[in-house]
Amino acid sequence: MLNYNFHENLEEVHQKHDSGAALHRWGNNTRDIVIKEPKRRVRFATNLPKLNNDAAAMPRTKQQLTDLKIPFHVIKDCTQDFSERNFIRKGGYGKVYIGILTWTSHVNRLVAVKRLDVTGFQGNKEFRTEVTMLSEYQHKNIITLIGFCDDNNEMILVYEYAIHGSLDKYLSDSTMAYTLPWHIILKICVGVASALDYLHNQVAEKHRIIHRDVKSANILLDANWNAKLSDFGLARIGLANQQNTFVITNPAGTYGYIDPQYERTGFLTKESDIYSFGVVLFEVMCGRLACVFNYHDERRFLHHLAQIRYKNGELDKIINHRIKIESNTRSLSKFSAIAYQCLHKTREERPTSAEILIQLKEALKIQINNG
Structure with a gap:
C-alpha cells in the first residue's frame, strides 16, 4: 500500500x-x-531551512485519498486489460493507455492511465509525489488527477484525457507540423503561464511549488485547446520566503530545458521553471523542439541558437514561416521579448511567472484585436 x-x-x-x-x-x-x-x-x-515536503502537500483529509483510490480490476476493465489497442505512448517511468472509466461518479469517462514501472525506484518516488501534488492542488491549467491505484504494488495514475495530446507533437510530427494558429499558440502559452503563477505564488501563503520539468511534452491540450501542465513527479515544495527554495545535488529535468544555473550549482529556485518555460516559448515560435539538432555541422540546443539570433537582431531567420505571416508584429515582438528574458543567465534578471502572464495576455490581446 x-x-x-x-x-x-x-x-x-x-x-x-x-x-x-x-x-x-x-x-x-x-x-x-x-x-x-x-x-x-x-x-x-547545508544550513538552509529544511522543508516539510509531506505536510504542505498532503490532502486535507484521509477520506480524500480513499475517494481517489481505484481498484485494480476497475482499471483493467477500463483499459481492456492494458491492451495494445489502448496504448498511447511510453514515457520515462512507464506506459500510458487510453481508457473509458466507470467508477463512482464517473460514467464512461475518457481517461488517460499511466502505469509506472514497479521495479524502478525513481518511478516509485514520482508516483508518490504526483499523488500528493495533484490530490491537493487544482487549477484549470493543471491536469486533473481522477484517481490512483496501489493494489498489489501497482503504481497507476488516472488523469483526465487531453484529447489533443501534448504540445510537442505539433512540433515534431511532420504530418501535424504547425497546424496551430498563432492565437491558439498564444492561448496555450497564457495557460501554462497561469499554471506556473499558481504554483509559484498562489498555492498557499507560506510555500510554493517548483515543477522542475516544464517542457512541451508535459503540456497537454484539451478539446478547447486549453493547456494542462502535467507530470509532477519531479516537483518540489519550498518556502515562499526562501530564496533558494530547495537544494538538489543531482539536478533533475530534461536536457535542452533545464536551467544552466541550477544544473551548475545544484540550487533550485522558481526561476528554474521560468528558464524552462522560456525554452518552450522559443519552441512554439520557431516551430522546432528544444532537443539537439545540427546547425552548421554542430550539435546545439535551440535555446543557444535563439539567444544568439535574438542578440544579433536575426530572430526572424529562425521564426516559423507561418507565424511570421499570420502574427501581428507587435504581438510577436512582445512574445519574443518575454521569451528572451526568461533565458537570462542570472535568475535575478528573469521575469516572474506573474509578469510573464501579463505580457503574454497582452500579446494575445494585440493579436486578437490585430494591433
Whole structure:
C-alpha cells in the first residue's frame, strides 16, 4: 500500500544515492558531492531551512485519498486489460493507455492511465509525489488527477484525457507540423503561464511549488485547446520566503530545458521553471523542439541558437514561416521579448511567472484585436 509519509532527510538521500556519490565536508556549513556519472563536484550550503515536503502537500483529509483510490480490476476493465489497442505512448517511468472509466461518479469517462514501472525506484518516488501534488492542488491549467491505484504494488495514475495530446507533437510530427494558429499558440502559452503563477505564488501563503520539468511534452491540450501542465513527479515544495527554495545535488529535468544555473550549482529556485518555460516559448515560435539538432555541422540546443539570433537582431531567420505571416508584429515582438528574458543567465534578471502572464495576455490581446 502507498506510504504517505514522504519526507526524506536530504543527507540520507545523498548517502543512499546509487550513482556512487561521495561526500566531502567543507567546514560546518558546506559540502561537496562528487557524482561519478557524470563526474562533477557541487558545493552547497547545508544550513538552509529544511522543508516539510509531506505536510504542505498532503490532502486535507484521509477520506480524500480513499475517494481517489481505484481498484485494480476497475482499471483493467477500463483499459481492456492494458491492451495494445489502448496504448498511447511510453514515457520515462512507464506506459500510458487510453481508457473509458466507470467508477463512482464517473460514467464512461475518457481517461488517460499511466502505469509506472514497479521495479524502478525513481518511478516509485514520482508516483508518490504526483499523488500528493495533484490530490491537493487544482487549477484549470493543471491536469486533473481522477484517481490512483496501489493494489498489489501497482503504481497507476488516472488523469483526465487531453484529447489533443501534448504540445510537442505539433512540433515534431511532420504530418501535424504547425497546424496551430498563432492565437491558439498564444492561448496555450497564457495557460501554462497561469499554471506556473499558481504554483509559484498562489498555492498557499507560506510555500510554493517548483515543477522542475516544464517542457512541451508535459503540456497537454484539451478539446478547447486549453493547456494542462502535467507530470509532477519531479516537483518540489519550498518556502515562499526562501530564496533558494530547495537544494538538489543531482539536478533533475530534461536536457535542452533545464536551467544552466541550477544544473551548475545544484540550487533550485522558481526561476528554474521560468528558464524552462522560456525554452518552450522559443519552441512554439520557431516551430522546432528544444532537443539537439545540427546547425552548421554542430550539435546545439535551440535555446543557444535563439539567444544568439535574438542578440544579433536575426530572430526572424529562425521564426516559423507561418507565424511570421499570420502574427501581428507587435504581438510577436512582445512574445519574443518575454521569451528572451526568461533565458537570462542570472535568475535575478528573469521575469516572474506573474509578469510573464501579463505580457503574454497582452500579446494575445494585440493579436486578437490585430494591433
